[in-house]
Amino acid sequence: MKIINFYVDNFRSLSNIRLEDLGGLNVIVGYNGYGKTNLLTAIYLFIKNLNAGIEKRSIEDRDQEYMLLWRDYDITKPISIGGVIEFSEEEVQKSIGKSQKLRVEVVNKLRYNNRFIEWSLESFSVNNSPPTRDQFEEVKSLFSLASQSVEYVPIFDQTYFDAILKKMIEMNRSPINMRRKWYDFVNLIGEVIPEIKGIEFWDSGKLVLNIQNLPIYIDLAASGFQRVILMLFILWLSGRKILLLEEPEVNMYPTLQSRIMKLIKDWTNNNVFQVFITTHSPYIISSTVDNYIIMKKKNGVSSAIKVTLDEQLRTITGILRVNLGDVLFNRLIVLTSELAEPSVILNWLRRIGISNDELGIGIYKVNNELELQLWLKMREMLGLDVIFLGLCDKIDINLKDYCVPLGREIENYYTKGRLIDVIRKFGVYPDEKELRDLTKEETYRWLVNVFKKRGIDYDKIRNSIGELVTMYDGVEMPKEMEILANKIKSLESI
Structure with a gap:
């Protein structure tokens, strides 16, 4: 048995989720509170109650606990839950005595009526056609078998x-x-x-x-x-089961996580079972999986997109030299132009109360037009939330609300005394003429020339120098950082 497609709407935080062409090994990622566990629970509810709509099942909610299943506890709207399930020849043979594959689509509705949950059938098809009377009864038998073939494994x-x-x-x-x-x-x-x-x-x-x-x-x-x-x-x-694993990495050291994932992948490749895993582990993310299911949340509502780690995505992450796990585990990506360095932006944001660790912010530098286009492509593929810093003249007008201009190189904000102290730690001691020139030239150009005279490429150590200079509060900070912080906060609150 295998879930090919899955649909759910109005269940807990989940709204209008459609996942199609699911594979054997599906890894669910997303920031805390984005709905990963809700998605696992919805899949479990779907499989355990495949026959509920056909039987027009009704359940009394005496303690009003089931109201919690409804998004925002709004019981005026029905929950929709369904999908496409494929049964192997062996499973069909075991259940109804026929040697054939069956692909069944079923969508059920749950309504809340006078403290009763009432199930009804919204749509039903067998091999893409309306079922005959005989098929109707056969599928009911298959569904009874399927309801015993799902296993939810909790964290603890x-x-x-x-x-x-x-x-x-x-x-x-x-x-x-x-x-x-x-x-x-x-x-x-x-x-x-x-x-x-x-x-x-x-x-x-x-x-x-x-x-x-x-x-x-x-x-x-x-x-x-x-x-x-x-x-x-x-x-x-x-x-032959569908396994729902909630953060299996808990208490496992990295090597063990990798071994478990290799075993799971081998068995899903051989159709032993189908697996859905929620995780915060980079080692699980970096495993060979069929699909990533990326959870998103906006205005309290969770959505999901399915992404396949295909050759195109591998090429993009390879050229950009970024780890896919790092990107997926961040809530927000900030892309800076060549005017800024990520470590400097991080230090400045910390000074005004924005913590990248607490808010899930990843900051990456865009060095050229090719890298920008690749980031834009990855933004589209992964549904990333991105803010652009200093790239406003290079992005489409529809992204302008997500852009913060940056007028000059970050070095021009450095305190001169602090800068000299730092570059001396790198073994560079400017002479008197060079120190006089520091007040005449732009600081970035001055640094490039000073290091070049000593056979050093400043740009290769620019990020490290910037981090050391700006880790102290005495360094001036551009007003653009306040604008960037406000945009980050506005996205955080959505």
Whole structure:
């Protein structure tokens, strides 16, 4: 079973989301509070209730808890949730005895009426055609099977993981002819975590890990080992399922994250299962995935776009020398012209209360027209929020509201005494004539000439010098920084 398309509207923070041509391994990214968990929950609700619209299911909301499913708790509008699901020949054969693939599209509506949630069917098709009476009943049977074939793995839920551990005990104690599965699972652990030489249950019923030939109870082992063993067991039992993994990287060191992702990718390539992962990990982002689902939020409403890491996107990030994970994990991108250096802009923004770490701001320098066009293309592909600094004459007029002019090089704002102290730290000691010239020439041109006389390309160390000069409050700051800060705050509040 595989979700090909997924649609949801008016569910929690989510509005008008349509994701099409989904792959086997789908990674969901976005800033905190942008709706990643809501999207996982919506997918889970969809699969668990595929038959709800057909059956016109009605659920009483005695404690008014289900009202929380509605965006802004506005129960006057229905929730729409649906998609396209593809069932393999094996699944269809198992359910209805026919050897054929089926692709079913179903969209359900949820309405709130007098403390009852009422499901209804909005649209329904089988292999792109209205279903016959026989197909209608066959699909109902398939949907019943599908509702048992989705697994939501939370970040941490003690009850959930206790249940997983109980299943491990049951497999370990299974009849001898079934024990082979257990040994296969133990071998899998050894492949993914070489430090673990074996696992077994002792008479106390506790799981014991053989770590470098030392027996350790699982609850005394490193938390990363605990989580990855339980995660591996979930993966091991999830053939033909849709897996919803919430931040699987928690407590896992980077190498382990990479191994888990490689295993998941191998299994999704072989159609063992389909996976949707929410993450904040650059190691998961940098893995080979089929799709990125990028969450966005505006005026309290979450949306999503699907992006495939194709050759074009790889080429763009390669030419720009940027890490895709860094770009995706930022809420806002600031692009500066050749007049400014990113480290200087960061220091100035900090001085007026704008923290790039807290607000998720990435600052990148645009060195030429080619780089600008590539950034504009990536902005379009990834749905990036971008502010342009000093590039106003090079962008389209429809982007002018997102641009801040910058009239001269940042060096012209440096305090002369502080600048001299810094360049001396680089082993450059201007002579008396050069010091006199500093008051006559523009500072940037002066620095270029001073360093050139000593065989040094100033532009190669410009960012480092700028960071050292502007890390102290005594340096003058251009008024354009206040304008930039206000634009950042305005985008933050949206």
